[in-house]
Amino acid sequence: MLIKTISLLLSLCLSSAVAATEWHVSLWGKRRAFTEHVEKLAQLVAAKTDGGFTLNLSYGGLSNNRENLDGLAIGAFEMAQFCAGYHPDKNPTLTVLELPFLGVGTLEQEIAVSQKVYRHPAVERDLARWNASLLMPSPLPQYNIAGVGPTPHSLADFKGMRIRATGGIGEALSIIGAVPTSMSATEVRQAMDSGVITAASFAPHAHMSFGTIEAASWWTTNLNPGTVNCPVAVSIDALNDLKPEYREALLGSVDEALAYYLDYYNQQTMAAWGPKLQQRQIDQVTFSPTELQAFRDQAAGPVRDAWIREMNDKGIPAQELYDLVIKTLTPE
Template sequence: MQKFLSQTAVVALTVAFAGEAMAAEWNVSLWGKRRAFTEHVEKLAELVDQKTNGEFTLNISYGGLSKNRENLDGIEIGAFEMAQFCAGYHRDKNPSITVLELPFLGVTSLEQEVALSMAVYQHPAVVADLGRWNATLLMPSPLPQYNIVGVGDVPATLDDFQGLTVRATGGIGAAMETIGAVPTSMSATEVRQAMDSGVIKAASFAPHAHMSFGTIENGTWWTANLNPGTLNCPVVVNTDALNDLSDEHRAVLLESVPEALDYYIYNYNNKTMDAWGPALDERGITQVTFSEDEITAFKDAAAAPAAQAWIEENTARGLPAQELYDMVTGMIASGS
């Protein structure tokens, strides 16, 4: 009997340790607070937990693990297993994906933004670029075209942007320079304080961020149709952590990405955009619409020079920049 019990105990302990070994727990570094921009990560965490009966969990932290501009560095050293960042925050660290931040590309929907991003993320040169940080691109955080909320005098024409200090990163910042604005690169969490203190007079964001980070609380005007571009903000995973997952857990994670993105897009197109107009109206924010001729002139001045400069700079880095640009613009032209 004693021998039988000891054998049973050994079996029970073996099963217990095997179960523990199979469990996976990842830390995920985001910033700010839960908002439309993070809903796909929240959904992904929900899906992997459900599909693995709690054996694979994503512990999401909003700012508790890293500063947003340091998330890629944290991924490199394995400080956490998953993170979100925006390419424009540190263009030198991820030059290949900044092709998606060029101004006036002509992207018309979040669905198209996802298709473009996933195609770029799978390009061998992009895989190698992010591989320098031990990072594997998992999914984008598709954003609509940015527009600007500002304080002070309402701009009547694009000439009124001359000398205006505006938070604008990446290709949007380059575009704003062509109309005389003074772009300033800062992370989303710094913007409200910068506007309140007068460091900047305006900020470019997607609608959800204008609401989440409070620019509409003291803003007086908003550009309804400037649409200079958007940021590309991927979710990445530590490559070693991804490889260390069991085949089952890795499959669940990767197979859940499309569903998480579908949820994100539905939430953004319906809940976020439904709230945006009323949020502006409630605060009496003036909506500025520029003439078609002005927008065309803005695009002509900004798009081609920015694209050419990006191609030259990144060809010199050793990237197939022309190939990446042609792939993106070709997909857009074909309606992909």
């Protein structure tokens, strides 16, 4: 009887082990506001499946952040976060969300417009080339610039300044004479310390997480040229292979994970940002409405038009994607 009982327990344990599913998730840097929705998603999925389905989050241990789409394509891991501006050639359709001065005012708007674009057939085809399906955005506020050296008091002062900036933000800054330099977030502090760049364009959480605020002497409060789009994507093959209840646990947890992210960013990150600027006596630069409008007039239309021409040449429905963004952001 004892032998039969032990045998049954072993059988149950083996059956449970076989049924368990673990996904590996490729992130980078360290845990921060930018990754809190992924952390929350992992908690929710594990709880809903009683530990049968788990997300193993890795901060830099699985892939370089510019190669996360490649990792999904070859099946090196099942989920990853990436930023469209790191490799626009790999995800050209997503770069519509990085055009300057789109008019996104809140994180909630950023979520809404991202989710609309992610479900567009052209975007789904684009990402399917990498065996990737977009799960959820990582909504970020408008970027602003922190830098070292003399404080810029007008847009003319940015002429010749080397600034870490990607995507449409970089293109907009180049129009006012800056020299945009593309590099991943983890490289920025060293580049600033060594003089490779003078300033960096980031959202507040990244200025804190990657140390630029510790080096900076000035910060622009209202330049607001745009933001970057950094989705969380899953392997199409891995998603298709999930047991139905695990798939439901994953997809059904996205809204709650994003709600947690919004609360975290607004209540913790932004609450810490102002005091850190004051504590470090960082010069806060606010541009006049007239100067900001001149910047928009110079950058928004030309960058948009150039993007539409470039995407059309690639066979991408550029005007349709751009119109979708504007329609989503425009109240009925």
